[in-house]
Amino acid sequence: MTRTTYSQFVCDHCDEGFRSAAALTRHCNMINLPLTHSCTKCMSQFHNHILLVTHKERCLRPAPSQHVCHICGKHLTTAFNLKNHLVRHAGTRRHKCDQCSASFYTAAELCSHQKTHTTERPYICRYNCGKTFRFCSARSMHERVHMDASKRIYQCEYCPKSYVTPSECRTHQKYHNLTRDHGCEICHISFKTAKHYRSHLKSNAHKTLEERAKAAAYPNSRGKNRSPN
Structure with a gap:
């Protein structure tokens, strides 16, 4: 397309x-x-x-040329915007979807909604990663992943990392504020989350040190059950 x-x-x-x-x-x-x-x-x-x-x-422009809603007093910038604003006060959703029961105040809102009923994804990632999107705004959001750090506008307050969305940045920043309450006594390493601690316990490095600690604690355990010659 x-x-x-x-x-x-x-x-x-x-x-x-x-x-x-x-x-x-x-x-x-x-x-x-x-x-x-x-x-x-x-x-x-x-x-x-x-x-x-x-x-x-x-x-x-002088004040008289502004478009003011006579119902709520809101100032609109154009006659078109005022017209769309007044439709919402009327409460009439004249633009009905022909595929579901949804209805909308404006044709633009209906047009945007109707895209959810189609499998067409005309917006292709321009960095050739293969992903496609229904909306150009969704594609723009995705494409920040491919851009350099200067385009990732949400900067972590604690480190140089930056992110595409504010939610990703907030999630990352939580880790800076966590204390390392999950400690491994064998490896002498601590972790900020229980998830990372459990992952560590499954690692080969931890299991190796765990076996060595057991061997050091019970040096005669291997030959304990051996029959005498």
Whole structure:
């Protein structure tokens, strides 16, 4: 499947192109990209330069040109966004899936949902590892594994390791905070988790030292049951 490229709204991380700033923002949120660009007027933050530029064009407009929800007072950036916002207040999910009972407020939400009903995985890893994905955001998340450490934006606070997702980084950092409560008295090694300790007990190195410790403790045990000549 050939991907359509849109020249204006492009993700800095994976070079994927999108039809609108909103679509690019959703993509960046899904793959957990950091907010690195700030608006000097209102201090809002954005994932990349093109999103910041798009925001500034709207931010500099006078207040009357803003689109405000008459129900909750929320300010929207475009008439299209206001229209989609009002649909949610109405509570009407007009866009129904023809394969299950799910229904959605917008056509875009329905389109995204319908991909879960197909086995088609059109997004192929561009590092040729063979993996395929239903969504471009899932592919972008995966591809960080192949990139150098500078692209793995979640940095461990305690060591140089970095990770693709925040959950992976949090899981890793827990090990830095654990005490080594699981000690092997034979090998004089301690471990942070019971899992690692049990794995050690099954290792050949531990079993060898264990046999030597037994032999040293009972030096005559081997010939104890031997019959005299």
